[in-house]
Amino acid sequence: MFQHNSGTALPSQRTEIPFLLQVILVLLLALAGTGCKGEIPGVERPEYSLPLDVDISSNEPGRYGGIFVTAESQQPRTFNPLVAEDAYSSEAIGRFLNGLTFYHPLKEEVVPELARSWEISEDQKSITMHLRRGVRWSDGEPFTASDVMFTFKALFDERYPNRYQGQYTIAGEPIGYEKIDQYTVRFSTARPYSPFLYVIGFIGILPRHVLYDAYEQGELLQKWSIRTAMHQPGELVGTGPFSIRSFRPGQRILYEPNPHYWRADSKGRRLPYVDYLITRYVQDRNTETVLFVSGQIDVSAITPGDVVGVNRNSELHDYTVHHRGPATGIRFIWFNQKPGTNEQGRPYVEPHKLEWFTNKKFRQAVLYGFNREGLISSVYFGRAELLHSIISPANQRWYNPDVRKYPYDPDRARELLASQGFVYGADGNLLDQYGNAVVVDVYASEGDDITPQILSTFRENMRDLGIRVRVRYLDFGTLVARISRHFEYEAAMMGFTGGADPSGGRAIYLSSGRLHLWNPGQEEPHTEWESRVDQLVYASEETFDPDERVEYVHRMQEIFSEELPLLFLLTPHTYVGLKNKWRNVRIPSMGSVIWNIDELYLEPEH
C-alpha cells in the first residue's frame, strides 16, 4: 500500500491552480455580466406626416418612452398569416399587420381598423368598405385597395390552402370582392351574413408590393417564416403599431414603433408611446410567474392558485394583481350519443348505454348529482364559478344568465333516474330497466392538475348515485382521435377556449359541425332540438339587427342548457398581474390585457 508523504501536498496545489483560475475567470465574466446591464437607448422617431384619415385615440394623451416586456410560453411558428394556425403566431402577426375591422373588447362591437367606414346594401348581401386614405406601409409605400384585393386573391388561391378559405366561404360560396376605386372595396356574400364584419377583421391585409412576386411564383407560403424575422426583419412590412426589429428563436422578439402607424393621440402625436415592446419566450408557465414576481416582465396571467403568493411581492416591484372575472373558455363532460357502427360492424356505443346517453333526463340527473359547488370551494378556494351555459359568462354580450341551472341536488337526481325506470339493486348499484348495471368510462387527458381533481370528485359523487364511473387518462392526441375520428368512447371531458362572436362556435353548435362532440357531422339533424339549434344559428347569422342576434343566441343557449348534451362544469376566475407604472390600461373581461398596447404609456415619475 502506498503511503503518501508530505511531498505530495505541494504539487497537488499546483494542479489546482488552473482549475481555480477557471473558476475565477468564469466568475469574473459572470460578474461583468451583472455589472454592464446595458441601458437600452430610446428609439428615434422620424417625423412623417399623419395620414388623411388618421384615427385619433380617445384616451388621455401620454408621453413617449419606456419598454414594455411580456412573456409567452410559446414562440410564433410563422409570421405569415396564411400559414398561422395558433394563437402565438397570430398575436405576433397582429403586432405588425392590421385587418379591415377590429373587435373592440370593451365596447364589445366591431370598430374600424384599416377600413374607416362601411355601408351594408339593401339586400344585406354586399358591403362597401371605405379604406383609410393616406395610410402608408411601414416601408413608406402607400396602402390602397389593391393591397386588399391582393390579400383576398392570395387567400382564395388554390395553391395556398389556409384556414381562412373555409371561414370566408358563406353558404357554400367564397365571398366576392371587387375594387371600386383606390380607397373603396365591395364584398358580397351569397346570403346575408351578419358576423361578416367581425370575421373580415381576422386576416391581416398583406402588402402587395412586397409579396406579389412570391405570389406569382407560387411561393407565398414560404415567405415570412421565422427565418425572415431572424435575418431580414425589415421584409415584414405592415400597417400595425409595431415593426419587428429582431427575433431570436426560443428567446425573444423585439418590436419597435412603426413610423407610419395610422393612429395618433389628441395632441397629434403618432402612437405607440412605448419605445420597444419585447416578448420573451419561456418554456414553462411557472417561469413566467417567477419572472413577473421578480419584476422582470410587465404583465403576466396569474393562475387562481398563485394569486396569494404573487401578491406578496407586489409592493417591492410595484404591481397589482387584477381580477378579470370568469375565464372565457368552457369545460364539460359529455356522453357519446353517436348511433351506428364502425367499419367492423361494432356499435360505437353499446345499445343499452346509448339509450341512457340519449335520454335527456339521465344527463340532467347526472349533473344534478355532481357537487360542483364543493369542487369550487375545495379545489379553487372559491376562485371559480359554476358554468351554466355553452357560452362563458365572461362573454357578457352574448351570455344568457337565465338558462336552466343544475345546482347540486342528489335527491332530485335520484327522482329523475327513478322516473326513467332506473332502479337500485341489492348492492346499491343503479340498474336500468333491463337490469344492466350503470357503468360509464370517462376519458380525459391529463392536461393540468385540475382535471384529475374534477374527475375524482365526479366519480365519488356518481358512486353516491349508484353509478360506477371509471376514469381513463389518455394522451391528448389519442383523446382527440377517439372523439373525432373513431367515436369509440362512452364519455369524455374536454374544454374549448371560446371566442368573442358566437359564429366562432359553429363547429360545436351545428348538428353538421365537426366538433358537435356528442354526435358530430350529422347529415340531417338527428333530434328535434338539434334542428331548432341549427335554425337559431342560421337565423342569428342572417339578421343584422344586433339585439335580434343576441336574442337568437340566448334562445340557443336555453336549448343547450335544457337538453344538456354537454354537462357544463365550472369556469375558473382569471387574474392578471400588471405593473402600476403603466397608464391608459383598460382590462377587458376577455382577450388580451394589452389589446391597446399602442395607447399605453409610462407614468411621468418613471
Added chain:
Amino acid sequence: MAVFLIRRILSAVPLLFGISVLVFILMAVAPGDFLDVARSQEDIPAEYIERMEEEFALGEPWHTRYFIWLGNVVRGNLGESWIYRVPVTELLAQRVPATLVLSALSILFALCIAIPMGVLAAIYKDSVFDRISSLFAYAALSIPEFFLALLAVMFAAQTGLFPIGGLSSVEHEFMSFWGRMADYAHHLVLPTIVLGMGSVASYMRIMRANFLDYIRSDFVTTARAKGVPEGRVMFVHVLRNAINPLVSASGFILATLLSGSILVENVMNYPGLGQLIFEALMRQDEFVVVAAVMMGCIMLMLGNLIADLLLAWSDPRIRLEKN
C-alpha cells in the same frame, strides 16, 4: 488512419437507416398526429384540416411517408418542419450552436473539477476528503438533472445573482461586443453547472479508480526505487496513464449530455436543440423529430470517433489501423 476513418464513417450509414425506420415506426405507433391540435380548435374549418392531411400524407401508412422522406434525403433535402414551414436543416442550424457550446462547457467544467478531485481522492485514499468527495459523487449521480435545474432556477430567482434562464438578456443587442460575451457567460454559468454536475461525479469516480490502479503498478515502484521525486511520479507518470480512460469516456458523456440537455434546456429555458426536439416530439412534427434523432446519433458517433482518435494520440500503445 484514413482507412480507419472511412470504415467508421461507412459503418454509420446502415445504422442511420435503421434508426430512421425505427423513428418512423414509433411515430406511427404513437397515438394521434400533428393535426390533433388543429382538430381540437373550434374555429379551424374541416376542409382546411383535410387539405393538410393530404399535404402531409397523414392518412397514409408510415412506410409511404418514410419513402417520401427517404427520396428527399437522397436528394439532399431533409424535409420541411410542419410547425414552422422552414427547412429542417435551417431549424437545426439555429439551435445546434447553443447546445454544442453548453455541452462543451459542461464537459470542460466537469473535467476541471473531476480530475483534481479524483486525483486528490486517490492520493488521500480513505481520508476525510475522500469520504466527502465520494458522498458528493453519489449524491450528484443520484439527483436527476431536471431537479437540479429546478433548484438552479429557484436559486436564481431568490438571489437575483443569475438570470432566470435564457441565453442572453433583453438588453443584449444594445451591448458592445465584450458586453455581449459577458452577457452570454453570465447566462451560461447555471446551465453549465447543472448539466456538468452529473459528469463531475462519474468522471471523478473513474479518475480515482484509475489513479489507484496505477499507483499500485510496477512502474511506479520502479520510478520510486530510482529516486524520482514523489510529485513527479504522481503527476507525470501516474496521471498521464490514468487519464486515458477519461478520454474514451468523454465520447459517451457527450451523448448523455445531449439527452440530459433536453430536460435541462426546457426547465432552464435555454434556446438549444433540446427545446426544439421536445416541441417537435410533443407536436409530432415528424421530419424534425427524425432529423433531430439522427443528429443526436451522429453527434454520439462523432463523439466516440473523436474520443478514439484522442486516445490513439494520447496512448502510443493504441494503433487504429490494426483494429
